[in-house]
Amino acid sequence: MALKKLGNQTVKFQNPPSIIATASIVGPVEGQGPLKDYFDLILSDFNFQEKTWEKAEKRMLKEAAEMAIKKSGVPGNQIEYFVAGDLLNQIISASFAARELGIPFLGIYGACSTMAEGLGLGAMLVDGGYADYLVVGTSSHFCSAERQYRFPLELGNQRPPTAQRTVTGAGAAVISSKNQNPRITYMTTGKVIDMGEVNPNDMGTAMAPAAVDTIVKHLEDSNRSPEDYDLIITGDLASVGKDIVERLLKEKGIDISDRYTDCGLLIYSPQQDVHAGGSGCACAAVVTLGYLFKEMQKGRYNRILVVATGALLSTTSVQQGETIPCIAHAVALENL
Amino acid sequence: MALKKLGNQTVKFQNPPSIIATASIVGPVEGQGPLKDYFDLILSDFNFQEKTWEKAEKRMLKEAAEMAIKKSGVPGNQIEYFVAGDLLNQIISASFAARELGIPFLGIYGACSTMAEGLGLGAMLVDGGYADYLVVGTSSHFCSAERQYRFPLELGNQRPPTAQRTVTGAGAAVISSKNQNPRITYMTTGKVIDMGEVNPNDMGTAMAPAAVDTIVKHLEDSNRSPEDYDLIITGDLASVGKDIVERLLKEKGIDISDRYTDCGLLIYSPQQDVHAGGSGCACAAVVTLGYLFKEMQKGRYNRILVVATGALLSTTSVQQGETIPCIAHAVALENL
Numbered sequence: 001m002a003l004k005k006l007g008n009q010t011v012k013f014q015n016p017p018s019i020i021a022t023a024s025i026v027g028p029v030e031g032q033g034p035l036k037d038y039f040d041l042i043l044s045d046f047n048f049q050e051k052t053w054e055k056a057e058k059r060m061l062k063e064a065a066e067m068a069i070k071k072s073g074v075p076g077n078q079i080e081y082f083v084a085g086d087l088l089n090q091i092i093s094a095s096f097a098a099r100e101l102g103i104p105f106l107g108i109y110g111a112c113s114t115m116a117e118g119l120g121l122g123a124m125l126v127d128g129g130y131a132d133y134l135v136v137g138t139s140s141h142f143c144s145a146e147r148q149y150r151f152p153l154e155l156g157n158q159r160p161p162t163a164q165r166t167v168t169g170a171g172a173a174v175i176s177s178k179n180q181n182p183r184i185t186y187m188t189t190g191k192v193i194d195m196g197e198v199n200p201n202d203m204g205t206a207m208a209p210a211a212v213d214t215i216v217k218h219l220e221d222s223n224r225s226p227e228d229y230d231l232i233i234t235g236d237l238a239s240v241g242k243d244i245v246e247r248l249l250k251e252k253g254i255d256i257s258d259r260y261t262d263c264g265l266l267i268y269s270p271q272q273d274v275h276a277g278g279s280g281c282a283c284a285a286v287v288t289l290g291y292l293f294k295e296m297q298k299g300r301y302n303r304i305l306v307v308a309t310g311a312l313l314s315t316t317s318v319q320q321g322e323t324i325p326c327i328a329h330a331v332a333l334e335n336l
Numbered sequence: 337m338a339l340k341k342l343g344n345q346t347v348k349f350q351n352p353p354s355i356i357a358t359a360s361i362v363g364p365v366e367g368q369g370p371l372k373d374y375f376d377l378i379l380s381d382f383n384f385q386e387k388t389w390e391k392a393e394k395r396m397l398k399e400a401a402e403m404a405i406k407k408s409g410v411p412g413n414q415i416e417y418f419v420a421g422d423l424l425n426q427i428i429s430a431s432f433a434a435r436e437l438g439i440p441f442l443g444i445y446g447a448c449s450t451m452a453e454g455l456g457l458g459a460m461l462v463d464g465g466y467a468d469y470l471v472v473g474t475s476s477h478f479c480s481a482e483r484q485y486r487f488p489l490e491l492g493n494q495r496p497p498t499a500q501r502t503v504t505g506a507g508a509a510v511i512s513s514k515n516q517n518p519r520i521t522y523m524t525t526g527k528v529i530d531m532g533e534v535n536p537n538d539m540g541t542a543m544a545p546a547a548v549d550t551i552v553k554h555l556e557d558s559n560r561s562p563e564d565y566d567l568i569i570t571g572d573l574a575s576v577g578k579d580i581v582e583r584l585l586k587e588k589g590i591d592i593s594d595r596y597t598d599c600g601l602l603i604y605s606p607q608q609d610v611h612a613g614g615s616g617c618a619c620a621a622v623v624t625l626g627y628l629f630k631e632m633q634k635g636r637y638n639r640i641l642v643v644a645t646g647a648l649l650s651t652t653s654v655q656q657g658e659t660i661p662c663i664a665h666a667v668a669l670e671n672l
Contacts, residue, residue: 009416009440011466052656080345081525088650089425091445095528095648099661104345104525106453107648109427109443117442121457128464130347148652189417189440192431312431312443314424316484320388325435 009188009214010221016183016336017126019119020074020176023067024290025060026282027142027168033268038290039169040067046143046168054088057141060170061086062097065137068172074133079103079174081134083122085114086281087166088148093139103135111310112207112236113190114138115171115285116329119306120187122175123331132177139170140280149200149315162202164238164264164279171285173293182296186332188218192312194325200311200318204241204264204276207309210326211237212248214307218330219254226256230301233292235284235308235328238264238277263287263308284308292333302335345524345550346557352519352672353462355455356410356512359403360626361396362618363478363504369604374626375505376403382479382504390424393477396506397422398433401473408510410469415439415510417470419458421450422617423502424484429475439471447646448543448572449526450474451507451621452665455642456523458511459667468513475506476616485536485651498538500574500600500615507621509629518632522668524554528648530661536647536654540577540600540612543645546662547573548584550643554666555590562592566637569628571620571644571664574600574613599623599644620644628669638671 024039031042041063048056061084069076082103084094091107098105110117118136125131143153145166151157175184193213197206211234219225226232237245242262249256263284264277288306295301309328318324360375367378377399384392397420405412418439420430427443434441446453454472461467479489481502487493511520529549533542547570555561562568573581578598585592599620600613624642631637645664654660 054652054656085443085445087426089652090423090447090648090650092648092650092653095661095663096653096658098663099528099530099648102527104527105663106457106525107421107445109421109445111426121442124464124466125460128460128466130460130464189442191438191440192435194435312426312428312434314426314428316390316425317428317432320390322432325431327431327434327441 008221009217011187013123013127013185015127016185017123017175018178018180018183019173020178020180021068021072021174022289022293023064023071024171024286025064025169026286030167030169030267033272035267035291038294039286053141053143057139057144058093058096061093061137061139062100064170064172065101065135068174069135072174074174079133079135080131081106081125083108083118083134084137085109086139087145110327111312112279112281112283113308113310113327113329114281115288116306116308116331119184119331120329123184123187126175126177133174135172135174137172138281138285140166140282142166142168145280159275160201161275162240163275164203164277165274166280167267167278167283169282169286171282171289173289181335182333183336184331185334186222188214188330190214190327190329192325192327194323196323198323203279203311204237205244206324207311207326208237208241208244210328211245211307211309214328214330216252226254226259229259229303229305232256232260232305234262236264236279237262237309240276296333296335304333306331306333344557345553347523349459349463349521351463352521353459353511354514354516354519355509355629356514356516357404357408357510358625358629359400359407360507360622361400361505362622366503366505366603369608371603371627374630375622389477389479393475393480394429394432397429397473397475398436400506400508401437401471404508404510405471410510415469415471416467417442417461419444419454419470420473421445422475423481446663447648448615448617448619449644449646449663449665450617451624452642452644452667455520455667456665459520459523462511462513469510471508471510473508474617474621476502476618478502478504481616495611496537497611498576499611500539500613501610502616503603503614503619505618505622507618507625509625517671518669519672520667521670522558524550524666526550526663526665528661528663530659532659534659539615539647540573541580542660543647543662544573544577544580546664547581547643547645550664550666552588562590562595565595565639565641568592568596568641570598572600572615573598573645576612632669632671640669642667642669
């Protein structure tokens with residue numbers, strides 16, 4: 001059963017659900033990055049033997065879910081929900097993966113915050129008694145995202161230094177009521193924050209205030225300080241956004257700089273020429289479920305606050321002159 | 337606390353959450369239909385004083401949520417979640433409404449099944465102890481949907497008789513742990529069902545098997561028969577899909593024909609020349625939260641099974657030769 005005080009944005013789970021297995025699949029560029037040894041499968045190209053990038057993305061998500069379920073040892077027919085979403089219009093990666101998985105499906109959308117939304121909702125469903133086992137997943141694909149949100153890749157457009165690279169990959173986690181580490185102990189649901197940014201080539205700047213808002217709310221609601229965490233990690237603010245988060249928090253008297261990093265900074269090396277860093281739903285997903293999950297199992301980290309950020313714009317909203325609404329959801333992962 | 341047997345798709349709520357207030361806004365065509373007296377606001381045009389149809393849609397959703405909250409008597413700052421989604425790419429109606437509402441936001445996507453997904457998830461969040469009050473909402477708009485999914489309206493394309501008209505409207509409901517009728521007593525989460533249909537101008541045929549699958553699962557899991565309900569109503573199958581549901585269920589020995597109808601049939605009159613009937617996220621939303629909610633308050637209906645259906649395609653998936661994956665989520669509404 002949950003404990004949540006009215007007015008708070010944070011749920012503290014009284015029986016913290018466990019992440020009993022994870023899987024991560026990445027594309028060829030991420031497979032040359034510093035975290036390459038943590039991923040379960042590295043694709044040799046962008047197509048994954050499919051005819052289109054969108055179908056390749058769907059296949060990554062489907063196979064990541066299957067892989068996580070297999071690792072969990074839970075028979076597939078005992079997985080009660082597939083909670084998933086992605087960046088493509090009408091979340092077709094998730095919907096078509098759900099078609100092939102045959103698991104009752106709850107579609108979600110939080111742009112690049114989707115993994116945290118999914119982990120938080122998944123934990124609520126397990127802790128609330130609605131499922132003993134469920135799988136959460138998300139995906140993104142550099143090529144399908146570029147052509148949907150920006151330009152056809154064939155144009156070879158130049159990108160400004162503030163731009164980020166959409167991570168090609170998929171991550172999935174099986175959440176269960178089993179007593180096993182690591183656990184999901186808190187979920188802080190974000191509000192939509194929009195500081196008036198309009199540049200879709202600078203998502204880090206747009207999303208940083210949402211991350212700050214959610215981190216501050218999480219610390220207030222949980223009565224915790226940054227020192228209670230071994231690591232605070234945002235989803236995909238990359239180099240530009242990460243600096244803004246540190247500065248805005250310092251202005252509020254909160255210093256997280258000695259234990260703070262960003263998934264979009266970790267996934268690529270500076271030599272990879274990806275501009276500001278990584279982004280996309282898969283960025284927080286594969287870094288959290290590939291790298292951080294394994295380091296928690298080893299005991300290197302015991303308390304992590306994952307703050308996945310999402311820019312909730314569309315090409316239509318940009319064309320109609322709207323600014324970029326952003327959100328950040330936080331989940332605390334702990335070895336108890 | 338919930339009661340759910342492993343392997344079932346159905347949750348039975350032990351403390352069934354209440355729908356304490358609803359609001360519905362519709363466009364001018366729906367405002368001439370047979371249910372017009374049940375809606376809170378009928379727009380005189382498609383623009384709602386906004387510059388674009390997309391902004392009008394967002395405004396409908398935002399105002400429906402505000403109206404439902406006001407009717408509930410709950411102070412706005414005590415509403416703990418806004419659970420919402422819509423048909424537009426990246427669910428911008430919901431995200432931009434969330435920006436203006438300032439309520440912690442969980443974005444969902446289930447195409448035209450979104451209202452049932454939201455009511456079910458909302459009920460889980462309340463019953464699970466994560467919120468005392470939350471608001472669920474969804475919207476659709478004929479003009480924004482046509483230009484996103486089909487053709488620019490300016491072309492004046494002819495539509496086949498199997499086509500449905502996307503309902504212009506928005507519906508919202510405040511769900512609470514208060515002891516008050518009507519309640520949400522069951523949620524059956526759908527699987528994605530795809531029988532190989534490819535015609536995006538005949539959604540009823542595509543979605544009917546998903547509705548059948550969920551109705552059968554609901555009756556099995558809950559150990560109920562159709563006679564346990566005063567009314568079984570699908571979301572937006574309209575005339576073509578409704579007949580298929582009746583026939584497919586009869587083949588399985590289940591006769592619901594004396595207590596079955598469809599939101600897409602009720603919202604327009606045959607004289608309105610809308611072809612097969614209504615569709616869109618708002619179809620199930622305004623019929624359920626406008627018409628059915630009020631008839632339940634009057635006691636005309638005491639047990640309704642709402643089975644909202646969604647076609648999870650996108651223009652990209654259609655262009656890439658994919659068939660149409662469909663889903664249906666069911667929620668039981670009861671006066672206890």
